[in-house]
Amino acid sequence: MGFKRLILMVASILGILIISKTERVERWLDRFILSPSLSDQMERTGVEERKEYRFGNLYALVQYAKKTMDTVHTKNNVILLPPNEYMRSIKSGFDFPEPLSFYYHTGGIKAVITTSPNVEDANWTFIPRGEGSVALVPITKEELHKLLITYKKYNPI
Incomplete structure (x- = not known):
């Protein structure tokens, strides 16, 4: 039973990696998650400060x-x-x-x-x-x- 779970986990991880490398998903990540850049958002720790930066x-x-x-x-x-x-x-x-x-x-x-x-x-x-x-x-x-x-x-x- 443990070997079956390991194979399913590896297959799931591979499936997620393959899907995440598609152009559509990459555009979505760039547009909504990574832009404005994640590092810029991490520098702004206050909730109000982040909202002001993100929504302008x-x-x-x-x-x-x-x-x-x-x-x-x-x-x-x-x-x-x-x-x-x-x-x-x-x-x-x-x-x-x-x-x-x-x-x-x-x-x-x-x-x-x-x-x-x-x-x-x-x-x-x-x-x-x-x-x-x-x-x-x-x-x-x-x-x-x-x-x-x-x-x-x-x-x-």
Whole structure:
């Protein structure tokens, strides 16, 4: 019985080594595991420091939104996420995630895009403030409608 287990273990290891050397698996490893490089991540030992390094602007944006919403004492806050095409056209340097991803990374802050069925609930939005800078500001219904008209010609995600 011991010899059979040894043969199965050796066969399993060989199978894993063969599969791991395929081009598809190597691309996946390079893209998601080793890039940003593993050694760079190992130098950053703090959880927040690693998240900031790995996610870049997205993490900074999410932290900014969380801090802003924590200081506001109103309920039912919904953030309108500007279309990424719009943000690229004005060279803001920010790409916004999908609302579900935004909700996950912020720990429960609701967000909508311009084509969401409940876009009328949005009472906050991100406004570009020059290159590489955005501000989270409250908006009225009239301002929301003006923004939706502006964003209409851009793909929402």
